[in-house]
Amino acid sequence: MTEPNVNTLWASVLVDELAESGIRAACISPGSRSTPLSVAFAAHPEIETFSHLDERSSAFFGLGKARRTGTPTALVCTSGTAAANFHPAVLEASESRVPMVVLTADRPRELLDSGANQTTDQTKLYGDAVRWFRSLADPEADGRKLRSLRTTAARAVANARNTPAGPVHLNVPFRKPLEPTPVPDDIPDDFDNREPLATKGRDGPFVSISQGRSVPDEATLDSYARAIDTADRGLIVCGPTDNTPLTAAGLRSLAESTGFPVLADPLSGHRFGPQIADIPVCGGYDSYLDGAVNDIAIADPDIVIRFGASPTSKVLRKYLAAVETQQVIVDPAGGWREAEFTASDLVISDPTAFATKVSRRLSQEAKTTGRSAYQEQFMQLERAYWSTIEDETDRVWFEGAILATVCAHTPDPSTVFVSNSMPVRDMDRFGKPRTENLTVLGNRGVSGIDGITSTALGAGSATDDPLVLVTGDLAFYHDMNGLLALDRCGVDATIVLIDNDGGGIFNMLPIAEFDPPFTEQFQTPHGLDFEPVGSLYGCSFERIDSPERFETAFEESVSSDETEILCLTVDGERSHEIREQLHERVRKERGKWLDGNK
Ligand SMILES: Cc1ncc(C[n+]2csc(CCOP(=O)(O)OP(=O)(O)O)c2C)c(N)n1
């Protein structure tokens, strides 16, 4: 027998089967109880391991990697609070449908509630946030138990990848010795020969698990084709995407066959990319659609078809709530991601299958004249909006202009991670659609500011694209530990740190009028000088004070193999005023943009 004891046998069988099921990366944090798992992962030739000291950062790094690749990342930690530190990333993975396999080591069951060290009840620790939970049996050299273990590993990966994708949790108890020390009689000498299926598995996955995709029946597809055929105007809304995306080809066929404009969230995968060259993609709606119902000469759509999660843009969400129209949510898991509760239809379908199958059914003589006039109105708004914005962002330096510059100067291809709070909102409002291949990601499942840097670096570790992270100062502060991954995991990034000394977002809320407690409890200026962070984590740090220098430094940084923190000190309140002034100007002028061109 090649395994020195029953724990190493158990862990190597588990890891072997995870690899056979497609796991290619594991984020591992140090600890004693998880020793058999860490040793088995480190030894597996097909799994790349990423060592993280901080479990919270580790889990977000794994999340970022899985978000970028679509393949589950495994996480490994010891028992106790280590496992609880995975929780924020598990919640984000659950809500934004990112596949993960979480492995928490545990003490033997009889030590629960006994005062034993580092022991707590890890059963269903993450509640309903995981798609599947199993507490594994005690390791044993037993053929049936090991076949059960292999089956469980295969099912865990399949459940993580299912629709909706998400985290699964395996709790794995071990008794001492935890190290690969030989234990005589732990495993019978002829065990390999007696139980080859259990010990060696199959050539390929132990259980081959097939997953279908849901496609509506013919009558349903026909009825939506009829609804689209009879509509004079319609909109396609693409919200943040996930593991079951609406593909570019699916979107193209629906956009072409309907003639409907496409409102594309920056996280939808359709705001940027070569595919939008021949799709009427709109990106400025977060400003020009504000209060647009009955206010500008653009008629309400007769039908709205929505893909992905709820849009980042509050303006768009409110606009869709106000248009009294048939609104169809297409969700592959039958999830409801529309918190205004005005949508009228839920189609449980793979988004691409729905888009292509409905497109094929549409009548050839669709109402092309009315529809092209409607599409042209949106294109007029787009053209006028972006030229207005470009004039302003060239002239005035504020947070929105930083996002506009990032969007316009990021090379093709790139991965861009935008933090919650203002960066993702500014990306939405100031990120002009481009045909360059930008993969824009964010943590919008639960919109935490606690694992932004780690998630970005995890995404960066999964690609050779240059990685850009745009983060606020509080989000940066929250996850400074995550910067250790730059060196330990060999990632380089351009970190655009928008330092407005606190939470600029709170300037947008009515609480800004109530000071105290606004400054002390909400905006929370900290006065931290982040410069030493550069030397602590071995990256360069530059304070940038002009738009010209930012453009040059940004372009230099994205083409270098080093990590640079480009720190832009800005006034959050002033940025908010400029956003508001611009928005007001758009609201005033948008009527003319349409009328003038009619
Ligand atoms: C873990 C977590 N804690 C608190 C919040 C609430 N919150 C949302 S935005 C924000 C401030 C973010 O500040 P910063 O990262 O500097 O971005 P800015 O608002 O300045 O753009 C806070 C505290 C949150 N989303 N997540």
Ligand SMILES: [Mg+2]
């Ligand atoms: Mg801030």
